Amino acid sequence: MIRLALVFVVGLLTGLAVGAVTVLFYYPFWFPPAEVNETVTLLPGKVMVAEGAFIHPDPDDDVHWGKGGLTVYQQGDALEYFLNADFEVGPGPDFHVYVVNEQNITDKNQFDPDRAIELGRLKSFTGSQVYVLTNGVNAGPSHSLVVWCKTFKQLITSANVSL
Template sequence: MRWIRGFLVGGLLGTLFGLALGLFLFPYIFPPPEARETLSRSESGKLVAKGSFIQPNPNDPVHYGKGTVSVYPSTVFLGEDFEVGPGPDFHVYLVPKAEIRSSSDVTDTMYVDLGRLRAFKGSQNYAIPAGVDLAKFPSLVIWCQQFSVLISPADLTFEQGS
């Protein structure tokens, strides 16, 4: 009788562990295709700011990012060279704090969520909600909502006259 209980508990724990491992590994095994979005004339308008994604912790091979970002009055555009390490539930945030380098820099602020990241690589557009004062958001970050982890920040440099 005791071995049956052990067998059932072991089977349940093995199933739960396998499910958790599968959910974690899914984006690595089956990543979405590379994005190839472009800016239309109406979306582009005047360039407000630009920046480059960095790897906040060089010792962390999983959470990285690279590539450029351009901010227009109503659109954030991740450039063709954009890339982040795969993972679950990544979002694009505008953050009202400069020089984001750790997860605690984001969790202590009131960010603007521009939506879920559609691809780990390639050019993508994200609409900026009406009424957002871009001058108050010197950073754009890729954030893992599921685990509350900073993936990659970009410090924005504002254009003259913006």
């Protein structure tokens, strides 16, 4: 009787764990965030200072990818990163946007989120989005914008920026 109860408890815990991991993985596919279409407000003194393009870091990886353009605007000390309307990434959980003072980020081992500046959670898997690097935070003249999955510690995509 004790053996049957132990088998039941182990089976239940295993089922719960497998179910939780499955839901965590498939949730973004089942319920993707709505496409956003943010715009840049062109104020006096705001100028375009750079453009870039998101890359598919590992063409053999069909899950972690990104594409589309990036435009960077500056007003005073603030930088505004505009992910263009053609921006798109493969869906997944817990995507965040970072600025890192390195370029050509093509592998997850090249990126350390502890040495990067987090701009916020990715708002959508598609569409134009705006992220602001506030005054007083320094991004080097050559840096990258990186989309990173915090949950699985995976590089999704990156774009070089040269001011």
